[in-house]
Amino acid sequence: MPKVSRIGAYKISPSWRGPWTLLKKEMLRFWRVGFQTVAAPVITALLYLLIFSHVLEGHVQVYKDVPYTAFLIPGLIMMSVLQNAFANSSSSLIQSKVMGNLIFVLLTPLTYLQFFIAFLLAAIIRGLVVGLCIYLVAMWFVDLHVVHPWMIIAFALLGSAFLGTFGIIAGIWADRFDQMAVFQNFIIMPLSFLSGVFYSIHSLPPFWQKISQLNPFFYMIDGFRFGFFGQGDISPLISLTIVGTSFLVLALITLKMLKSGYKLRA
Amino acid sequence: MTPAIKINDTHKYFGNLHALKGINLTIEQGEFFALLGPNGAGKSTLISILAGLIKPSSGDISVMDFDVVKQYQQARQLLGIVPQELVFDPFFNVREMLRFQAGYFGRGPENDAWVDEILEGLGLADKAHTNMRKLSGGMKRRALIAQALAHKPPVIVLDEPTAGVDVELRQMLWEFIKKLNREGHTIILTTHYLEEAETLCSRVGMMKQGEIVALDSTANLLNKFAGKKLRLTLGSIVLPAAIQALLRSHDKGVFTFALSDMAQIEFVLSILRSENIKVIDMQLSEADLEDVFLSLVGQQ
Numbered sequence: 001m002p003k004v005s006r007i008g009a010y011k012i013s014p015s016w017r018g019p020w021t022l023l024k025k026e027m028l029r030f031w032r033v034g035f036q037t038v039a040a041p042v043i044t045a046l047l048y049l050l051i052f053s054h055v056l057e058g059h060v061q062v063y064k065d066v067p068y069t070a071f072l073i074p075g076l077i078m079m080s081v082l083q084n085a086f087a088n089s090s091s092s093l094i095q096s097k098v099m100g101n102l103i104f105v106l107l108t109p110l111t112y113l114q115f116f117i118a119f120l121l122a123a124i125i126r127g128l129v130v131g132l133c134i135y136l137v138a139m140w141f142v143d144l145h146v147v148h149p150w151m152i153i154a155f156a157l158l159g160s161a162f163l164g165t166f167g168i169i170a171g172i173w174a175d176r177f178d179q180m181a182v183f184q185n186f187i188i189m190p191l192s193f194l195s196g197v198f199y200s201i202h203s204l205p206p207f208w209q210k211i212s213q214l215n216p217f218f219y220m221i222d223g224f225r226f227g228f229f230g231q232g233d234i235s236p237l238i239s240l241t242i243v244g245t246s247f248l249v250l251a252l253i254t255l256k257m258l259k260s261g262y263k264l265r266a
Numbered sequence: 267m268t269p270a271i272k273i274n275d276t277h278k279y280f281g282n283l284h285a286l287k288g289i290n291l292t293i294e295q296g297e298f299f300a301l302l303g304p305n306g307a308g309k310s311t312l313i314s315i316l317a318g319l320i321k322p323s324s325g326d327i328s329v330m331d332f333d334v335v336k337q338y339q340q341a342r343q344l345l346g347i348v349p350q351e352l353v354f355d356p357f358f359n360v361r362e363m364l365r366f367q368a369g370y371f372g373r374g375p376e377n378d379a380w381v382d383e384i385l386e387g388l389g390l391a392d393k394a395h396t397n398m399r400k401l402s403g404g405m406k407r408r409a410l411i412a413q414a415l416a417h418k419p420p421v422i423v424l425d426e427p428t429a430g431v432d433v434e435l436r437q438m439l440w441e442f443i444k445k446l447n448r449e450g451h452t453i454i455l456t457t458h459y460l461e462e463a464e465t466l467c468s469r470v471g472m473m474k475q476g477e478i479v480a481l482d483s484t485a486n487l488l489n490k491f492a493g494k495k496l497r498l499t500l501g502s503i504v505l506p507a508a509i510q511a512l513l514r515s516h517d518k519g520v521f522t523f524a525l526s527d528m529a530q531i532e533f534v535l536s537i538l539r540s541e542n543i544k545v546i547d548m549q550l551s552e553a554d555l556e557d558v559f560l561s562l563v564g565q566q
Binding site: 017018028033099103105107109110 | 338342347353355357363367369370371
């Protein structure tokens with residue numbers, strides 16, 4: 001009787017090399033096209049910074065002793081972190097689905113939790129890399145002081161985790177690129193632009209202030225900005241609770257989708 | 267010994283479509299098994315269930331005793347599946363893809379020697395650092411096969427691996443797969459090239475409309491359906507009704523008859539003589555797996 005190779009069978013206990021490999025692949029995927037995934041959003045954010053600071057610097061003062069350009073930078077950083085975290089997981093999944101190469105991951109022993117963690121971490125890392133690049137370049141323009149660094153880190157992590165998770169949902173749900181564009185253009189863009197990146201919601205009429213408070217992006221950006229200036233539109237602890245809870249809810253929904261194999265396994 | 271694959275009363279419904287109607291099949295370790303059937307017979311559905319891409323409506327499938335649903339991690343560790351579609355990841359080169367694929371299964375740098383062996387065996391060594399999207403169709407097919415083998419699985423499923431590939435690749439691929447089979451790997455093959463199945467596989471299962479209609483060793487199947495093929499070149503004629511039941515196919519004046527014994531040769535010729543139909547050319551050959559296939563699942 002021929003001797004059967006059981007080398008593949010020895011490692012049957014769940015190993016973290018699997019999810020680590022998926023994470024590494026996801027990071028390399030965006031790094032290979034760094035001009036598109038990192039440099040382009042940094043340039044976009046800097047253009048916003050140049051234009052808005054040129055037009056509004058000296059005309060608008062949102063917080064006491066904080067120039068408008070300085071006010072703008074944390075919002076732009078966080079907006080880019082969020083948008084890129086979403087873009088990473090959503091674009092990777094939709095591309096893999098459309099091209100059919102997601103099967104290479106689906107055939108493996110990776111659990112749904114490992115799959116989630118790998119895609120989530122890659123999204124967080126891309127968001128943070130873009131955010132860090134914008135911060136480093138923006139430091140040439142304005143001397144930014146950091147009042148609560150841990151607050152900055154907490155909001156950057158939770159915000160990118162929230163959007164990375166939302167990107168996984170979008171990537172699983174969408175079957176075509178145009179469906180993904182609906183998420184990008186009709187959900188992510190309006191929510192990020194109307195979240196108080198360029199203004200304080202206190203400058204809005206009461207009705208629109210209430211509407212703004214339904215936007216989860218508002219809490220992420222306001223909390224992140226609080227870390228720089230020690231002042232914001234709302235208590236950072238409330239923001240942290242809302243963002244943290246929102247992430248947990250979204251993560252549970254995503255895990256349920258992945259566990260059931262929704263749109264991935266028939 | 268634990269069977270490589272055990273499929274027990276497996277059904278699959280897609281809405282009202284009963285795609286698999288109670289499949290029972292056991293494939294032993296070390297076998298080279300062919301799963302044949304026309305398009306829509308349920309082969310790909312069965313393989314997808316095995317791979318965990320589709321959930322069965324009922325029944326159990328196990329790989330070396332590990333249930334593909336309840337113990338999917340262990341089952342998938344043991345399984346390497348070559349998908350039918352020519353899919354690839356355009357961001358990476360061949361070696362990177364193989365390393366990633368092995369990594370998903372928990373294999374690290376210690377697996378590199380095996381990756382080199384696969385690259386060599388499949389004629390991909392000089393393309394190891396070529397981006398996947400720059401490979402030709404045949405090379406992409408090789409890379410796809412290499413990916414399924416990257417974690418050195420003991421059970422290998424090849425779903426139409428030679429569709430659209432040239433003769434050279436086919437020969438290279440089969441030499442490599444035969445070597446793996448000699449080393450003890452179980453090979454399960456679906457193919458439309460029946461002569462490949464006949465040459466390579468020791469046992470054959472034929473599916474039709476979600477059921478297994480034949481399951482036996484290749485030799486037994488050929489014996490069971492033993493017969494002759496009589497090819498007569500008759501030109502433009504109307505075939506007499508008396509021998510139409512024996513007709514397998516005809517094309518441009520060449521008529522092929524399926525005969526169960528030698529006596530039928532004289533019967534066919536006598537009918538033709540009685541109708542004054544002249545035989546221009548005549549060939550007689552043994553039945554092959556294609557004849558068995560056609561007699562079981564009908565002409566496609």
